[in-house]
Amino acid sequence: MAEAREPILQVRDLYKHFPLTQGIVFKKQIGAVKAVDGVDLDLFAGETLGIVGESGCGKSTMAKLLMNLERVTSGRILYKGEDITKLSGRALKAVRRNIQMVFQDPYTSLNPRMTVGDIIGEPYEIHPEVAPKGDRRKRVQDLLDVVGLNPEYINRYPHQFSGGQRQRIGIARGLALRPEIIVADEPVSALDVSVQAQVINLMERLQDEFGLSYMFIAHDLSIVRHISDRVGVMYLGKIVEIGGDEQIYEHPTHPYTQALLSAVPVPDPTAREHRERIILTGDVPSPANPPSGCRFRTRCWKAQERCALEVPALAVPAVFAGLDSPAAHDSACHFAEEKN
Amino acid sequence: MTTEPTVPSVPTEPPLLEVRDLHVEFRTRDGVAHAVNGVSYTVSAAETLAVLGESGSGKSVTAQAIMGILDSPPGFVTQGEILFRGQDLLKMNAEDRRKVRGAKMAMIFQDALSSLNPVLSVGNQLAEMFIVHEGMSRKDAKSKAIELMDRVRIPAARDRVGDYPHQFSGGMRQRIMIAMALALEPDLIIADEPTTALDVTVQAQVMELLAELQREYSMGLILITHDLGVVADVADYIAVMYAGRIVETAPVHEIYRRPAHPYTKGLLASIPRLDQKGRELYAIKGLPPNLLHIPPGCAFNPRCPMAQAVCRADVPPLYEVSPTRASACHFWKEALDG
């Protein structure tokens, strides 16, 4: 896991609102689901940026926006300085070679009617300039080998493989074009615990071998910590805290992050007695109707009047400004502080 | 087929539920899948037994067999006894079994949305429990339903009693399922992956509720899960299952500190720990076995780092590690000490 250098991907002011409509023949917009509501991010070459958040926080939508599988409502996504949201046609296709995705569900992310060889080889059919025709079979077999599968299985069908193996096939497909960035949307959530470790190890090894940058999106905080260099926490379409993995996990300053971390079950019964549990009250508000000001205020134990009026900026909190402390990382809270 | 020694539990009172040498098979077109191969465990009142295993371990099938909701065909209980308060459920007729199910034993499933009837209001479904099993009037049943919804901390229960399942969030639906399970104050609750589909903050809420209710009603709780973290928080006793058999049982503190089976050790080592940023994760090599062709001898032997010839030949019985612990490994001593 390399240190940060140049941002290879920059996200600025990203918004994605899904319109809510009424009417059968003539549709009238009556509102919007604000799935991603103002996100700024950097991804540096060679690093793993973990994005954690619970369901409805918008992380999967953000992944789709990065992959241009959904059109942004507004905002810019800069790959090496070029805004990919404005691209289409051939230019977009060329960029796609550099940013690839690994999907969550191993049972629906592979076309059941195609052989594994065809699935992994499809990128070469779509981008014939990457590999000459005679070379393709060898490349596919190499990819199978790289992800730890027997290259002789090239003619088998997805349903003849287990979940963990299918994820490997999905990873091999994502690697075919030698991308620089891989966006992994919950790549191990659907797998058994003993298989998760295999796939995580594989991904780490591939990162070293191929110099990949990962955006690793998941809800499992333990796994995200293990693989990530930096971590961003999302809530209701916004990033509420972002920093190095140790900063976030050992010195969280945003109340949501603190609650999230305290809620994670730790496989250690002695911790049971010593843990301070923050149990959040209430439900996550609807993304169609997020609270004014700070979105987290409806469930936050520190909420005050200011929180309803002013949206907190994602920046180093004033109380830590200038301090050389691991708590001095970006956090969107008016009253950010460490918990003891 | 030798009878497996029953799992010794911490002896407080006579066990509420005792499963003895249960065997369940699934007869499919491609062969017979041995889903459960000689499982025995006991649960007492006010005790939480966590049954831990991955997919294919047989933990859910065992629970379904206990509740009597096994899909049959293709599933069949071929051997064993399930004693609830001393009475063998498998020998009862369907009518008696149904009375026990619902009134004395209740089950909570993973996905509340598909377990609740989408076209009936929540209040209706809760009230039905009282009307059918206790012969209450509709009016009384409704107020009891509101009371239950309050008890599981659904805000504004009175207003929401007429709402439909899809109008609630995932965590709320899970609470409603818990309410339905509790309605008739059963002695035993089986929770099959109750929080797996929930967010971690909601998970914490629901598990806390479950633990609280268990204490209040002094119920026995069987918690079926694959999540070692959740188990550490709530269980008294753990049984680890693999390929349809129990491979280890122990009180919760001991199993984390000193596991006595290579599979348990492997599982514990392979989960990334929030409090331990590690190097590479330990990963158990290989894949869970095909239940149609379980390897001979110890089912774990192809993946086990300690496997020897005897492991491939003899199925290990549950060796007694201590009065409260057992391990189905020929080399449990080495596993314990290693």
Place this chain on the structure above:
Amino acid sequence: MPEPENHPDEAMEPAGGTGATMDLAQDEARGLERPPGHETAPGGTTEKPRSLWSDAWRDLRRNPVFILSALVIAFLVVISIWPGLIASGNPLSCNLANSQKGSAPGHPFGFDNQGCDVYTRVVYGARASVTVGVCATLGAAILGSVLGGLAGFFGGAGDAVLSRVSDIFFGIPIVLGGLVFLSVVTGTTVWPVIGFIVLLGWPQIGRIARGSVITARQNDYVQAARALGAGNSRLLLRHIAPNAVAPVIVVATIALGTYISLEATLSYLGVGLKPPTVSWGIDISQASSQIRNAPHMLLWPAGALSVTVLAFIMLGDAVRDALDPKLR
């Protein structure tokens, strides 16, 4: 705290190294790669790749309903192409003197009103039914799949328009529509009838195709292909169509049976096929008034019609069972 890293047994390799890659490859070669049995796993250590189509075919082959109906249909197709194989006479050479006579040597089914040989007419009648059935099904299936599939894939205004248009067609009662539409048609070829059936039949298939495409479109593998840069034509032909076609095949096969029955109904009412085309519907129509005195005139064509329709519907059932449960 257990310290697995210090475990004396060095064989516990982390899966990151090439050593574990080999382990996995060996495990898989040993046939342990079956899906974990949270559902009962499909069996055996199959060496060969098995596509979903070959799985379905394997199931079909073992289904007695399929075998029976396929044999009947094969027989029907053969005699509709070469009726001379089992009927030596001419269906149109009739002798009024034999009108309504019962079975006689060389004429096992007897004679109809005009004195034509019922047996020969029944055999030759198969051609009309099979032709109309197959052509109408092909036409409706192609038209329905293309329109419905494109509507499902692109959605939006086109989909809305198509749905309303097909609602209109659904609203037209088929037999009534046939009476109205076909009564103005002159000529004795099969094409007006086929055209009419296609016109009124495509919405049913279109609706199935649309739903099936919408379902297929939501799968991650379609997103994955888009993410790779696949264009719409590749998505439709390579990814959507093979996965959406199964329900359409099922519906079309069953529809075949109903189209044959429909043709017979229209011919019975006098607006379908007309003489000299030989059709069971025509024969049934002419025989229906004589049920009491000469039941054989009705019995044989009606029986043939029933068997044919039944065979196709049974085929559709068998195909649905083979394609349905696993192939999602």
